[in-house]
Amino acid sequence: MKGQKTCAKCQTKAGPRTKICKKCGEHFVFKFRGRKVKTNELKDWKSLKRGDVVKSIQGYGPYWINEDGERESLGYYGLFKVRYVEKDGIGAYPYGAKQRHGGFHFLYMGKEKESITGGISRSHKLELVKQ
């Protein structure tokens, strides 16, 4: 059967659209089907121009330590279209249908430092999206 998958936990076969294994209750992970975005390493973010599309990599960017001592990310991830470049980062708008954050964003790209709000300003990691 085309698209059939096998439960990773109990090896039960399931149909392509099954979300939860009927035998053991394991949740199936759906593979990302969308077109994979091709990116180039971005050596100098200051060379970005208005209209360039960048991908912000998860796991970077500013964060703060919550009451449980856990690191909580304050960064923005996904695709962004550059509007302008300034001293400490870039102003950008979310790009593409997958972006959940609407509106204008400032992606911090400066040196790591403690911010006035108590968090840690750490630079985002950007890759240049090929177009």
Ligand SMILES: [Zn+2]
């Ligand atoms: Zn199962």
